[in-house]
Amino acid sequence: MNRMRLLVTGLCVGAAAVSAWSLNWFSGQLYSQDDGPGALAYRPTDDMPPRVDLASVQRDWPASLGEAGEGKRLIAYRHDMQGKMPTSTAAGGPVRAAAPPPDLGTLLASANVGEGKAKLQLCTSCHDFTQGGPNRIGPNLWGVVGRGVATHPGFAYSPAMQAHRGSWTYDKLFAFLASPARDVPGTKMTFAGLRRPEDRAAIIKYLATLGTGAPALPQPKVVALNANGR
Ligand code: HEC
Structure with missing residues (x-):
């Protein structure tokens, strides 16, 4: 009988010790000891597969996109196009929106x-x-x-x-x-x-120069010029 109690007690103590240890281990897995309490030990980026397969997206892009210096080339292209956009009419005059007649x-x-x-x-x-x-x-x-x-x-x-x-x-x-x-x-x-x-x-x-009855000439309207002085 004594041996039996001893065995049961021993098992209980052992089970308690095992469960205590495993709890400790489990929480140790959840919370990293190194990064301080509360820090997630599991970092999603570590070995998770990327959600978007960047390589497959890039495959669909024009080949040149993503190359080094691409941004500069795009800017250069815009400058180039600006030079080629029609800025003058066949008659040689600058293209502009139909200007209102002068006042x-x-x-x-x-x-x-x-x-x-x-x-x-x-x-x-x-x-x-x-x-x-x-x-x-x-x-x-x-x-x-x-x-x-x-x-x-x-x-x-x-x-x-x-x-x-x-x-x-x-x-x-x-x-x-x-x-x-x-x-x-x-x-x-x-x-x-x-x-x-x-x-x-x-x-x-x-x-208006004939006689003295003519009122003063109307003032020219001040027209705001845009950045190009047009
Ligand atoms: C073919 C003839 C003719 C020509 C050319 C002509 N006019 Fe006249 N003008 C008249 C007649 C007629 C009247 C009167 C109109 C009425 O009573 O309906 C008149 C009236 C006027 C009036 C109104 C005068 C007032 O007292 O109220 C003015 C301003 C005027 N003319 C300016 C001119 C100017 C500036 C020119 C040149 C660019 C000119 N006209 C050319 C025949 C002419």
Whole structure:
């Protein structure tokens, strides 16, 4: 009986010792002793197969990709292409988005008064431009810039012109001289109009010098230039 108890006790102690040891071993496997408590001893990268087979992905890439210096070659290619992109038209002018037409202030600022005076020949068959001069087929136009529309004494204006109202501002003259019939439908000024904005600006700038009633020239609009100065 005594031997039996001894054996059982021995087995129990042995089992306890074994389980204690194995627990200790197991936790030792989980937590590395070297890296301090809490550090995972098992590192996923150690001998796990890679999730993505990089080699097979690279096989699908163009052969040159991934070679040393590839980045530099790509940048060089972009530079090269920029040089070859169409930057000029067949006529040799630079390619740019359709620029908005210059504003009247800008046109007037660069307009040449002498040119305007010369262009007045287009008008002198119908208009006199001297101070106190006569009305002809059209009214006398001395000091017309800033003058009331259809207000020159002694001239029989059309009902259309009388209905045009206001005074001859730079803008109003600019629009009228482009196409009188379109701007003032029914006008009796049978003149096709001046297609070129520069010509209109030049004539108007000269007209403003006749008399003292003309308002100051409109200021050119400041246009923001892009980095290329275009
Ligand atoms: C074929 C003749 C003819 C020519 C050329 C002509 N005009 Fe006229 N113009 C007229 C007549 C006619 C009127 C009156 C219009 C009306 O009453 O409808 C007029 C009116 C005007 C008016 C309005 C005057 C006011 O008192 O309200 C202006 C401004 C004007 N002309 C400018 C010009 C300019 C600038 C030119 C030259 C680029 C020109 N015209 C060429 C016949 C002409």
